[in-house]
Amino acid sequence: MKLAVASAVLLLAACIYAGWLFLSADGQLYLGDLYFLRDDEKAARWYRKSAEQGNAEAQLDLGVAYYYGIGVSRDYAEAARWFSRSAGQGNSHAQGWLGNLYKEGQGVTRDYHEAVKWYRKSAEQGNAVSQLERDHFLN
Numbered sequence: 001m002k003l004a005v006a007s008a009v010l011l012l013a014a015c016i017y018a019g020w021l022f023l024s025a026d027g028q029l030y031l032g033d034l035y036f037l038r039d040d041e042k043a044a045r046w047y048r049k050s051a052e053q054g055n056a057e058a059q060l061d062l063g064v065a066y067y068y069g070i071g072v073s074r075d076y077a078e079a080a081r082w083f084s085r086s087a088g089q090g091n092s093h094a095q096g097w098l099g100n101l102y103k104e105g106q107g108v109t110r111d112y113h114e115a116v117k118w119y120r121k122s123a124e125q126g127n128a129v130s131q132l133e134r135d136h137f138l139n
Contacts, residue, residue, distance in 0.1 A: 040071030051082060059086035060094045067097070067106075076107030087118060095122035096130040103133070112137065 044065045050058035063082035066075045080101050086094030099118035102111045116137045122130035 040065075042071075044071030051085070054085075054089075056086045056089040056091045056094070059083070059089075060091050060097070063094065063097060076101065078107070080107035087121070090125075092122045092125035092127045092130070095119075095125075096127050096133070099130060099133060 044062065047058045047062040047065060051062045059082045063079045063086065065071050066073075066079035066082060068074065072078075080098065083094045083097045083101065087098045095118045099115045099122065100106075101108050102115035102118060104110065108114075116134060119130045119134035119137070123134045
């Protein structure tokens, strides 16, 4: 298994460096996913490259990295910034995360109205956890 992951990382890295996926946010996201199993700092760097190109999934992953301090220093404000970018593109998981940050006042000013807004957006896309959180506030 380790050999297969290492081979996949090397193949994807070669494709990126050769220019085939160099500008591809998806390629950079996939490389981050592969590195996540072995090297958190490299994973975070690849997530950032993809996130900066507007990839909503990479923005979510980078937000999670900042929230937990995986491969980067823990920074709730930076997590909120990346979750917000992803949530703005309609990513339901990022919307739920943003709701949590507003509920807890982590990286943002505590604001229950904002929390409900983001939980509602996420819940409307079928996110069950956000549906529970939204209902908790509304009942």
